[in-house]
Amino acid sequence: TTVVDLTDVTKAYELGGVVEALAGVSLTLLEGSYTAVMGPSGSGKSTLLNLIGALDTPTEGRVVVAGQDVGTATEAERARLRGTEVGFVFQTFNLLPRLTAVDNVALPLVFDGVPRDERTARARELLADVGLDDRTDHLPTELSGGQRQRVAIARALAADPALVLADEPTGNVDTDTGGRVLDIFDDLHARGNTLLLVTHERHVAERAERIVHVKDGELVRVEELPEVDA
Ligand code: ADP
Numbered sequence: 001t002t003v004v005d006l007t008d009v010t011k012a013y014e015l016g017g018v019v020e021a022l023a024g025v026s027l028t029l030l031e032g033s034y035t036a037v038m039g040p041s042g043s044g045k046s047t048l049l050n051l052i053g054a055l056d057t058p059t060e061g062r063v064v065v066a067g068q069d070v071g072t073a074t075e076a077e078r079a080r081l082r083g084t085e086v087g088f089v090f091q092t093f094n095l096l097p098r099l100t101a102v103d104n105v106a107l108p109l110v111f112d113g114v115p116r117d118e119r120t121a122r123a124r125e126l127l128a129d130v131g132l133d134d135r136t137d138h139l140p141t142e143l144s145g146g147q148r149q150r151v152a153i154a155r156a157l158a159a160d161p162a163l164v165l166a167d168e169p170t171g172n173v174d175t176d177t178g179g180r181v182l183d184i185f186d187d188l189h190a191r192g193n194t195l196l197l198v199t200h201e202r203h204v205a206e207r208a209e210r211i212v213h214v215k216d217g218e219l220v221r222v223e224e225l226p227e228v229d230a
């Protein structure tokens with residue numbers, strides 16, 4: 001099954017002049033695949049992720065995520081897509097500072113109308129999965145960077161999304177915690193999640209099945225990686 005399908009996608013920003021952040025990009029992500037996106041700063045990686053995450057719409061071409069055309073979807077449809085089909089992990093974690101770890105993780109379920117007890121139970125389970133069962137009632141400021149990133153991953157998984165998107169998930173954590181974050185992605189892959197991860201680190205990208213190289217808004221090469229035993 002195809003989870004994400006981009007056909008000839010162009011995204012232009014008008015800022016004084018016109019910047020083509022993406023130009024003619026086509027890309028398909030199959031269910032259960034693990035893909036890394038690499039490229040220099042300003043090459044269009046975040047733009048690509050934002051389109052697939054339905055945070056933004058293409059200027060030209062088609063972006064289809066979980067059967068929904070992002071370009072023609074209404075704002076409400078895109079919000080539903082973000083809420084139920086896509087889990088987003090940001091480099092800067094984006095946790096709400098006044099909510100505990102468990103409440104941050106449970107938050108996406110509030111919009112799904114899941115009852116409070118059920119939300120909390122699910123959030124505790126997810127936090128246990130990322131090794132944070134002893135930190136559920138801590139505020140983000142009481143957690144290390146790596147712990148915060150693991151809370152963010154747990155939150156991205158709360159609504160059981162088909163697709164997990166991560167923008168430099170190891171960018172703000174030390175090497176050890178970065179390794180831990182990548183181990184979690186390996187687990188998600190093993191469980192059949194579809195993963196797309198943006199990184200500028202080769203060793204991070206090599207954990208995926210293939211690397212999509214972007215440059216100046218174009219997809220210049222797709223590199224298939226040999227399978228490695230965990
Ligand atoms: P990357 O993630 O690879 O660093 P981006 O996708 O953030 O690249 O940016 C690609 C290009 O598009 C850059 O030239 C950037 O300045 C421009 N760009 C990205 N987002 C915007 C925006 N919201 N408004 C104007 N220009 C943007």
Ligand code: ADP
Pocket residue numbers: 041042045046047050167168
């Ligand atoms: P990174 O590539 O490390 O994620 P960037 O600085 O390239 O970070 O972009 C961060 C966010 O800011 C992106 O999602 C992009 O949409 C936005 N952005 C990037 N460049 C510009 C710009 N020139 N003007 C407005 N927004 C931008």
